Amino acid sequence: MNSSVPTCFISITTASNDGHEYIEQAISRGAVAVVCKDAQRWAAQYPGISFIEHSNPIEVLQQWASAC
Secondary structure (H helix, E strand, C coil), rough: CCCCCCEEEEECCCCEEEHHHHHHHHCCEEEEEEECCCHHHHHEEEEEEEEEECHHHHHHHHHHHHHH
């Protein structure tokens, strides 16, 4: 994901993977927004990035996908 188009990273946690582990990588590759469970923790580290906190980020993805 190295993109000149602004992107949003959605941090999804599964039984075998924690999407929060990829937030820094997503930002370094161009993400300008992140949906995650603990936005306050990350916002202090990355003041130029928009963080959206949601208790279940996969629900955000599902809602956005259904709107397309």
